[in-house]
Amino acid sequence: MLTITDDLGTQHHFSETPKRIISLVPSLTETLYELGLENEIMGITKFCVHPYHLKSLKIIVGGTKKVHIEKIKALNPDVIIANKEENTLEIVDSLRDICPVFVTDIVTVEDTLKTITDFGQLFKRTTDAKKWTEKIQFAHTDFERFMETKQWQKAAYLIWREPYMVAGSDTFINEMLKLNKFENIYEKFEGRYPEVEIRKMRIQGDPDLVLLSSEPYPFKEEHAFEIGRVTHHAKTIFVDGEMFSWYGTRLFKAFQYFKALQNRIEE
Template sequence: MKDQLGRLLDITQIPKRIISLVPSQTELLCTLGLTDSIVGITKFCVHPEGLKTEKKIVGGTKNVHFNKIADLKPDIILCNKEENTKEMVFALEKIAPVHISNVITLEDTYQLILQYGEIFNRTMQASHLVNSIQYKKGELNIDNRIKKVVYLIWKDPWMAVGGNTFINSMLELNNCDNVFKNSTDRYPVLTLEMLKELDIDIVLLSSEPYPFKEKHISDLIKLLNTNTILVNGEYFSWYGSRLLNAFDYFKTIRWLNN
């Protein structure tokens, strides 16, 4: 068995004790019926609700308590190329096999789900989930007009989403032309002066990782004189089972459908 970086995993039996260091992957495990097998999660694993009160918190996505992880005696640790660091992975590999995901497109998501199905003996559930997500995607009927957008994820400094990201793939599904899709940086740092010079139809403010609120909308509209809306970042950035609801959510976004 290989992970999404093509790394061979030394797994001889179905893992029974799982540590997940990626929130969207934690939710995916629960959807696949593996909640009881999860022994450790991050402080950002907020879905499903209440899971954080049941499982051991081993840190965040960039910094973890290796001693806590070792004490849990995991059979496998689940990471992500973007969310977790190389240094973490090297240290974690001394504790247990580490599976690393690398999700940029929907196809990558499908592959990850099916890999988990094989690793954890949930092939039927994984196949059903992939089919359900594909069906939901097929129901998406977005206005064919291309909208030029910037998707902001941070303030002070301002940061946007570039190309080669899962968020950019979700924007493309919504017929959005990300003005920073060709940036050499996956998450370019900007100034408001730079944004003023761009021909943008819509500014999207993500609810995460920076907690943009409604109050930020009026401020940007005044500064940029451009349609600005707040969007639920989970539906643009959480791959896995959150996609079951993402496509219905996309239909509700006012400026994406007008």
Template structure:
């Protein structure tokens, strides 16, 4: 008898994703395409990097992701021919970061599991569910538990600091209610002055002035705000403190969250001082 026996066939696993869709996946999946940067990083941190065959051009963490896997386009413009060539047995995406038409086209041919995340609870559930999906339940459960504990140990200020969080310039756009960033702002000790609005509204300079934030947070992504933009916002809202912040630690809802709570503590200390 030959010692080189073929691998046993993968058994089907049926799960419900965060959109309420039933997804049947060969278990364990061996050829994974990730359409979301934060979930790509999660797969690698769960020890599944060798199974990730396709990523987007925005999947910058870890650095080896784009070196060893095929880049299949962006989060909102997939290269369907490249994906077909990879023969994936699982595609992982997200409701907000990907586009419905592209997801539907992929789902007609492959198992597509989607996350839908607007707060920390959703993110922790996603981490655990992905762990089950890819056969790394123990690691995922431990990671989620560590993140949950780190956030539980945050000491919120007696009075949250009124803040505006900018994600874009020309036009100015902020994170408002119903976003993951808004949930992170609250946990970091800030009160979102644009919470009465929804999602990512455009705002005018006069609206920012009228909102009277004590702090204006300029995110490093998706728009690359930097030190050169501080004077621009200081002129609009002179009393406010302007702070460049790490957008990944406010908006990436995968394993990068294990660093967010400590960052928020440091940021709050810098604001208070």
């Protein structure tokens, strides 16, 4: 009997190792795959795009905010992987009658390491989990050394347009900004992803950098021009949204990406 507590404090009891997994979290689908669990993954969301081949091999059970209950039930899962931010409480509650729903809540690097360790315990992949946590810890330390001589810069991280929305406090993105010594001018705004008026950006924080994410909104050159007209001196940079918002094993690649981004900013 395995007893494990998820990030919402719910205790889950398993008489044997779960063999049929449904993941409702794109970055954690990738993490499960990296832990050697491809064959155990039965269902994924339409946003689970890494590794790409899974979409043609696994059952798509909906999105992250809306799922097909009957499709999930038909897959007879042993466990469903969810996330407090990605999935709604309504979805989680509606699935609890099918099987245990293991809910993660990931904001920091430490949260990421804990989730990977939890998965190692839950799915009997402790060796693989330890390998990944050690790789991420090493990359994290290496990046911190790389950043020692860098200066803090004020930044805004845009995730949506019409209305414009930014990453605020208590988000994984905000933690990644801090690691890059980007001071988030919207950190003290109410809400995790507040709506903002870009014409007020200068008086609200006058950023040195405006980061335009590749997801969930695909910002283009015309948007950078639009923003540049009101921010004046701020440097507008397109960034890979997955590197800033995907937790799990993706974090290892993110630290290498952040190094390249820092070098690009200095050009």
